[in-house]
Amino acid sequence: MGHLVIAVDGPAGAGKSTVAKRLAKRLGLGFMDTGAMYRALTLKALRRGTKLEDAEALVALAHETAIDLVDEAGRPLKVLLDGEDVSDAIRTPEVTNNTFYIARTPGVRAVMVEWQRRMGEKQSLVGDGRDLGTVVFPNAAFKFYLDADFDVRCQRRIDELRAKGVAVDEAALKRDLAERDHADFTRKVGPLKKAEDAIIIDSTNMTIDDVVEALVQHIHKQK
Numbered sequence: 001m002g003h004l005v006i007a008v009d010g011p012a013g014a015g016k017s018t019v020a021k022r023l024a025k026r027l028g029l030g031f032m033d034t035g036a037m038y039r040a041l042t043l044k045a046l047r048r049g050t051k052l053e054d055a056e057a058l059v060a061l062a063h064e065t066a067i068d069l070v071d072e073a074g075r076p077l078k079v080l081l082d083g084e085d086v087s088d089a090i091r092t093p094e095v096t097n098n099t100f101y102i103a104r105t106p107g108v109r110a111v112m113v114e115w116q117r118r119m120g121e122k123q124s125l126v127g128d129g130r131d132l133g134t135v136v137f138p139n140a141a142f143k144f145y146l147d148a149d150f151d152v153r154c155q156r157r158i159d160e161l162r163a164k165g166v167a168v169d170e171a172a173l174k175r176d177l178a179e180r181d182h183a184d185f186t187r188k189v190g191p192l193k194k195a196e197d198a199i200i201i202d203s204t205n206m207t208i209d210d211v212v213e214a215l216v217q218h219i220h221k222q223k
Contacts, residue, residue: 013153059107
């Protein structure tokens with residue numbers, strides 16, 4: 001298929017990370033979880049006690065940080081923060097609820113976008129995020145926007161956390177997701193929006209396998 005970049009964007013809980021991961025495996029491509037990169041830097045800021053409202057401090061932190069995504073065949077994506085495996089540590093509610101501070105900071109996003117573009121130049125990949133098709137890879141070969149009803153997205157996130165043994169306050173989670181949606185759609189830098197040439201997939205009544213199959217069919221159709 002030659003050098004190929006496939007962008008999968010969408011709101012939290014739409015299933016884009018799982019879909020992008022499975023699509024990459026199906027096509028034999030690398031997988032780039034951009035959300036994991038923002039989470040990793042958020043984790044470091046929280047550990048350091050960096051003020052999340054201090055944009056200058058966050059940018060400085062980004063410049064002194066090394067984040068690597070290790071995608072080995074047959075194994076879950078490994079997220080390395082300055083050489084430490086933080087794949088599980090970045091999935092806590094505390095990190096989730098504070099990542100928007102990192103994502104809304106222009107200087108930090110500039111650093112992240114540079115890292116992500118380098119990854120896309122080095123290898124063919126499937127990436128998921130909020131602005132891959134609009135900002136990071138505007139010339140991606142394929143752009144998908146994965147969406148789902150709000151209540152369905154909430155339930156998916158609840159099920160995901162409970163499967164990991166995390167106690168969930170459903171009302172609080174719904175509030176957090178609504179706030180996250182608002183932050184994603186309204187932030188000034190890299191807001192969540194559909195690329196004009198993106199293929200929109202509503203996954204509300206679809207299984208993960210259904211969505212992956214739909215994306216594969218679109219790709220084969222346009223090849």
